[in-house]
Amino acid sequence: MAGRPGDGAGATPGLRLETRTRVQRPPLYKVLILNDDYTPMEFVVHVLERFFGMSHAQAFELMLTVHKSGLAVVGVFSREIAETKVAQVMDFAQRHQHPLQCTMEKE
Numbered sequence: 001m002a003g004r005p006g007d008g009a010g011a012t013p014g015l016r017l018e019t020r021t022r023v024q025r026p027p028l029y030k031v032l033i034l035n036d037d038y039t040p041m042e043f044v045v046h047v048l049e050r051f052f053g054m055s056h057a058q059a060f061e062l063m064l065t066v067h068k069s070g071l072a073v074v075g076v077f078s079r080e081i082a083e084t085k086v087a088q089v090m091d092f093a094q095r096h097q098h099p100l101q102c103t104m105e106k107e
């Protein structure tokens with residue numbers, strides 16, 4: 001059978017040359033918002049609108065999910081974008097003296 005490009009046919013017998021390029025997709029990260037007893041509901045809704053581009057209705061629904069179940073994924077991003085979102089939310093919450101927690105984890 002004729003060799004295909006990249007299969008090393010015609011090269012030194014026994015020496016298979018690896019010519020394919022292996023492409024690794026960069027890992028994705030989930031950004032999570034955690035419930036607490038003190039952050040006002042409206043503040044969480046505002047955070048979701050401001051930093052995650054949600055409509056008021058989407059943000060309100062997700063905030064209620066977090067309030068009832070403890071946490072929720074708010075988005076999935078590349079590492080750098082996820083890190084930026086987490087830093088923005090944590091900074092915004094701290095500046096308003098709310099204990100809201102935002103974290104990220106590898107998918």
Ligand code: TYC
Nearest residue numbers: 034035036039040041066067
């Ligand atoms: N549990 C908060 C309250 O009753 C509201 C809240 C919702 C806080 C979601 C954080 O991620 C959160 N005021």
